[in-house]
Amino acid sequence: MRDVAIIAFAQTKHRRSYEGTSEVEFLAPVLQEVQAKAGLEKKDIDFVCSGSSDYLAGQAFSFVVTLDAYGPWPPITESHVDMDGAWALYEAWVKMQTGKIDTALIYAYGKSSPGSIRRVLTRQLEPYYTQPLWPDSVALAALQARVGLDAGTWTEEQMAEVAATSRRNAKGNPFAQVVDDAEPATLLSKDYFVDPLRVHDCPPITDGAAAVIMVAGDKAKELTDRPAWIRGIDHRIDPAALGVRDLTVSPSAQLAAEKAGVADGNVDVAELHAPFTHQEIILRNALGLGDGVDVNPSGGALAANPVMTAGLIRFGELADRISRGEADRGVAHATSGACLQQNLVAVLEGE
Amino acid sequence: MERVAIVGTGQTKHTSTRGDVSIGGLVREAALRALADADMTWDDIDAVVIGKAPDFFEGVMMPELYLADALGAIGKPMFRVHTAGSVGGSTAIVASELVSSGVHERVLTLAFEKQSESEAMWALSFAIPFQPPMHAGAGGYFAPHIRSYMQRSKAPDHIGILVALKDRLNACKNPYAHLHEKDATFESIKDSIMLWDPIRYSETCPSSDGAFAMVLTNEKGGDDAAAAGRPPAWVKGTAMRSEPTMFAGRDQVSPLGGQLCSKDVYAQAGITNPRAEVDVVEMYVPFSWFEPMWLENLGFCEEGEGWRLVEDGVTEMTGDLPVNCSGGVLSTNPIGASGMIRFGEAAMQVRGQCGEHQIDGVRTAVGHAYGGGSQFFAMWVLGSEKP
Numbered sequence: 001m002r003d004v005a006i007i008a009f010a011q012t013k014h015r016r017s018y019e020g021t022s023e024v025e026f027l028a029p030v031l032q033e034v035q036a037k038a039g040l041e042k043k044d045i046d047f048v049c050s051g052s053s054d055y056l057a058g059q060a061f062s063f064v065v066t067l068d069a070y071g072p073w074p075p076i077t078e079s080h081v082d083m084d085g086a087w088a089l090y091e092a093w094v095k096m097q098t099g100k101i102d103t104a105l106i107y108a109y110g111k112s113s114p115g116s117i118r119r120v121l122t123r124q125l126e127p128y129y130t131q132p133l134w135p136d137s138v139a140l141a142a143l144q145a146r147v148g149l150d151a152g153t154w155t156e157e158q159m160a161e162v163a164a165t166s167r168r169n170a171k172g173n174p175f176a177q178v179v180d181d182a183e184p185a186t187l188l189s190k191d192y193f194v195d196p197l198r199v200h201d202c203p204p205i206t207d208g209a210a211a212v213i214m215v216a217g218d219k220a221k222e223l224t225d226r227p228a229w230i231r232g233i234d235h236r237i238d239p240a241a242l243g244v245r246d247l248t249v250s251p252s253a254q255l256a257a258e259k260a261g262v263a264d265g266n267v268d269v270a271e272l273h274a275p276f277t278h279q280e281i282i283l284r285n286a287l288g289l290g291d292g293v294d295v296n297p298s299g300g301a302l303a304a305n306p307v308m309t310a311g312l313i314r315f316g317e318l319a320d321r322i323s324r325g326e327a328d329r330g331v332a333h334a335t336s337g338a339c340l341q342q343n344l345v346a347v348l349e350g351e
Numbered sequence: 352m353e354r355v356a357i358v359g360t361g362q363t364k365h366t367s368t369r370g371d372v373s374i375g376g377l378v379r380e381a382a383l384r385a386l387a388d389a390d391m392t393w394d395d396i397d398a399v400v401i402g403k404a405p406d407f408f409e410g411v412m413m414p415e416l417y418l419a420d421a422l423g424a425i426g427k428p429m430f431r432v433h434t435a436g437s438v439g440g441s442t443a444i445v446a447s448e449l450v451s452s453g454v455h456e457r458v459l460t461l462a463f464e465k466q467s468e469s470e471a472m473w474a475l476s477f478a479i480p481f482q483p484p485m486h487a488g489a490g491g492y493f494a495p496h497i498r499s500y501m502q503r504s505k506a507p508d509h510i511g512i513l514v515a516l517k518d519r520l521n522a523c524k525n526p527y528a529h530l531h532e533k534d535a536t537f538e539s540i541k542d543s544i545m546l547w548d549p550i551r552y553s554e555t556c557p558s559s560d561g562a563f564a565m566v567l568t569n570e571k572g573g574d575d576a577a578a579a580g581r582p583p584a585w586v587k588g589t590a591m592r593s594e595p596t597m598f599a600g601r602d603q604v605s606p607l608g609g610q611l612c613s614k615d616v617y618a619q620a621g622i623t624n625p626r627a628e629v630d631v632v633e634m635y636v637p638f639s640w641f642e643p644m645w646l647e648n649l650g651f652c653e654e655g656e657g658w659r660l661v662e663d664g665v666t667e668m669t670g671d672l673p674v675n676c677s678g679g680v681l682s683t684n685p686i687g688a689s690g691m692i693r694f695g696e697a698a699m700q701v702r703g704q705c706g707e708h709q710i711d712g713v714r715t716a717v718g719h720a721y722g723g724g725s726q727f728f729a730m731w732v733l734g735s736e737k738p
Contacts, residue, residue: 001453048593055412060405060474061435064723065596073600075608078593078727079441082406082413082433091430091445097452098352123412128373131410237419237429255426337416342429 004096005220005227006212006348007323008038009316014177014208014304017113023057027069027109027209034105034211039223042071045213046101048078049092051085051108052308055120066109077101084108084273085210085312086334086344092214093233102216109209110307117205117307124337126240137338138202141276142194144247144339148278149196153248156196159277160184163200163302166277170299173317177304178204200302203275208306210313228319228348231329234259235344242339253286253333253343260345262287262331269294269321269330271314275301279340287331287345297321311335311344322350354737355450356573356583357698359389359566365529365683368467369560374409375421378463378562382422385459385564390581393423396566397455402432402442402462403687408469422461436635436722437591438462439563439690440729443718444589446567447731451586456569463562464685471558471686490555490638492724494547497640500604501549504643506658508549511639512540513661515554515681518636521668522678524707529559529683554639554681561685563692573737584701584716584733588619592728603725605648612728613649613719620732622715626651629732631673631700631710633693634719637680642666646674649719649730668710676700676708690720694731701733 010033012018018026035041048070054062063080072078081087085108092104112120118136125131148154164184170176187200194202220227236252236259238245257263270293274280280302284295296302298317301310311334318332329349336342361384363369369377378401386392399422406412415431422429430449434441439462446460472488500506519535522528535553543553568576573583592608592615594601601607613625622628634649636642643657651672652660660666666674675681677696680689697718699705714736720729 053412054405054407060407061723063433064435064726067593068595068597072593072595073598075592075594075606075611077591078434079432079445079591080434081431083415083431087430091432094445094448094452094454097454098448100352100448120412123406123410124416126417127409127411235428235430236426237416237424239420239425240417241420252426336413341416342419 002097002216003229004093004214004216005229006315006319007215007220007224007227008034008213009320010034010037011175011210011313011316012208013175014206014306016205018111018207019113023066023109023111024069027066027107030209030211031070031107034213038213040103040213045103045105046077047092047095047104048076049088049104049106050080051083051088051312052110053082055123056110056112056307058114084308084334084336086315089212089214089312089315090233090235090344093230096216102219104214105211106214106312107209107211108309108312110309111207112205112307113207138194138197140338142197145196145276145278148248151248154278154281156188157184158281159201160187162277162280163187166296166299166302169297170303173298173303175304176299177206178302201277203301203305206304206306208304208309210309210316212312212316224323226323226325226350228322228350231347231349232260233346235342237342240341247339248282250282250286250340250343253283253340253345256343256345257287260347262345262347265329267293267329267331268327269297269318271298271318271332272296273301273311273314273334275305277302282340283333318348322348352451353453354570354573355447355586356568356576357565358568358572358576358581358583359385359391360695360698361385361388362527362563363561364527365559365561365685367558369465374414374465375418377465377560378418378461379421381562381564382459382461385566389566391566395457396423396459398428398449398458399424400430400432400442400446400449400458400460402438402691404438404464405474407474408471409465410469434722435727436686437690437720437727437729438722439688439692440694440718440720441591443565443691443694444591444729444731447586447589450567450569457572458567459564460567461562461564462688462691464687465560466558466685467560490547490550493638494550496603496725497549497638500640500644503604504655504658506643510643510658510661511549511554512537514639514642515540517667518675518679518681521676521708522682525677528678529557550638556637556680556684559683559685561683561688563688563695565695565698582702582735584698585737586731587734587738588616588732590615590730594726596724596726604644605654606725608726609648609721609728612730616730616732622732626672628715629672629717630713630715631676632717633675633677633696635680635690635693635721636675637684639681642674645719673710676705676710690729693720694718697733701735
């Protein structure tokens with residue numbers, strides 16, 4: 001496989017709402033910032049790929065207009081996925097493996113504020129028998145949490161521990177949305193939100209955007225002192241029907257981790273896209289991450305969860321940490337669908 | 352780069368309403384036919400890449416999640432592309448890159464739309480703040496482009512009718528086409544109701560339910576298929592281009608993105624004179640006038656000459672540059688699949704699988720798709736000989 005590295009990352013300050021700004025308006029500064037950080041201009045970028053969902057914008061073909069934030073003139077080679085931006089990064093990585101391109105800009109955005117994200121995400125479910133019941137994303141996660149509690153796979157105390165660590169870590173992340181010093185015991189004293197989930201077990205509702213620049217081979221070394229090399233990347237999917245899955249485990253994440261080579265070396269740090277506290281526990285187990293791994297030093301999706309974007313942010317956060325020399329080898333993860341249905345895992349490494 | 356071969360294609364009988372199957376049932380039907388054509392089973396497939404037009408059309412957000420079961424993707428990589436109307440083409444290109452990169456050996460790709468479960472016309476009527484509310488449906492958006500083309504090229508009024516008549520009669524030779532209007536005549540098309548002047552009802556694509564699937568393999572897979580008497584279509588070039596929505600400097604009649612896309616893909620395929628070297632074209636013509644417009648945009652003739660090719664019968668099945676022998680988008684339009692049908696029909700022509708609408712001895716075929724406000728382009732060139 002060809003050596004490919006992430007060399008720049010930019011993101012918005014994540015907020016509950018960017019009401020009053022269009023997707024183009026709030027995305028454009030991020031796209032400019034990431035190019036400036038990489039020291040590249042539009043003429044240097046071979047390929048642009050993005051991830052977003054029409055269902056958040058409430059508009060068919062919403063990404064068509066959003067591309068104007070990049071200013072694709074003269075015409076560019078470009079693609080888009082209705083998936084988290086991490087999969088847009090995967091498409092760009094595959095294209096780099098063909099040798100057709102050497103540089104790529106990947107972006108993603110999600111504004112949950114215009115609608116009710118819990119209701120919107122019900123539209124991801126099987127359309128004939130499940131959708132008409134409107135089971136929302138928090139309710140489905142609560143079912144998953146309940147299965148694990150009943151099976152003894154995790155406890156409410158462990159879930160609160162995940163939330164407390166995430167919020168404390170987010171203190172070092174100026175872009176995060178949910179930041180505090182609350183102790184697990186304090187969090188556990190709150191009422192249930194959707195039993196057995198408390199508010200701290202759930203992700204915030206977020207508007208946000210992010211972009212990364214990925215470069216192949218020697219060019220990465222020319223542009224930055226310490227590129228974050230992608231050593232392995234893979235994604236897998238589990239069935240949509242919750243009834244046929246054991247919700248306490250994630251076979252797709254485990255398989256993707258095997259294919260990406262997570263266990264082939266020491267893991268210093270992991271940025272996991274776990275929107276709910278118990279899902280971080282599932283992912284730690286699936287990826288085989290031991291106690292020594294620093295999980296979600298950015299605060300993770302519990303600290304800021306722009307839908308369609310939170311997975312790509314994991315790549316950016318990890319790459320920045322490696323480039324700053326704070327980590328040597330780490331794991332970036334993205335998820336999609338109800339209860340961790342689809343998972344993408346990558347191993348990033350410094351020199 | 353690893354060579355890529357198309358070794359299987361399959362599609363549903365396109366029709367206005369497939370009320371007998373779910374979306375999952377529809378896509379599975381096309382996928383099983385492609386697997387059978389490739390002499391493979393689900394176990395042989397390494398990864399699945401799907402495409403479709405906006406999720407609003409069926410009301411399923413990110414349907415790759417729901418369709419993972421129906422497409423045998425459990426435990427495999429499942430990928431979803433969305434690039435507006437060009438999506439069927441871009442989906443096939445993403446699938447081909449999974450093979451040409453060496454990441455996978457055998458990839459199933461599929462695009463679909465089930466328009467009977469939606470109302471595409473209103474899904475495509477954009478509300479503020481996205482665009483000024485000036486038109487209803489895609490026809491309302493494209494009609495001014497066509498009027499501009501007619502004015503510039505001095506094309507006579509009847510050219511659109513000739514294209515529609517050709518495509519509707521070609522469709523009668525394609526058992527999978529949605530419309531089979533055996534009685535269509537120049538007069539019947541001319542007399543059909545004017546929808547968006549100058550686009551008449553019979554110069555407009557239908558709304559279809561349908562899916563199209565392909566199996567792509569690496570060089571070894573292509574060689575094995577050839578040895579087994581199932582000649583593959585080899586990918587000789589792929590290209591995509593995009594340009595802005597809100598930009599006064601772009602020409603929506605002959606977009607620069609389309610010109611650059613075609614030049615790129617011909618260069619990869621070693622084509623210097625597309626009119627002479629291409630044997631058959633499947634291009635994305637949702638409204639009749641786009642045939643002469645794309646003939647010019649894709650470099651098959653000089654600017655202003657496209658309509659003359661139509662009038663001279665060059666693009667008929669009996670002409671020297673047959674266009675849309677399948678009946679095209681004008682006869683079959685499951686929107687998200689329409690681009691892949693173009694790409695897939697090009698493969699079928701190279702492989703000699705088109706039956707009554709087959710052109711003899713096809714060695715080089717072009718598949719083309721476009722989307723958005725004439726701003727997203729995807730093309731591939733296929734050949735019977737290994738590149």
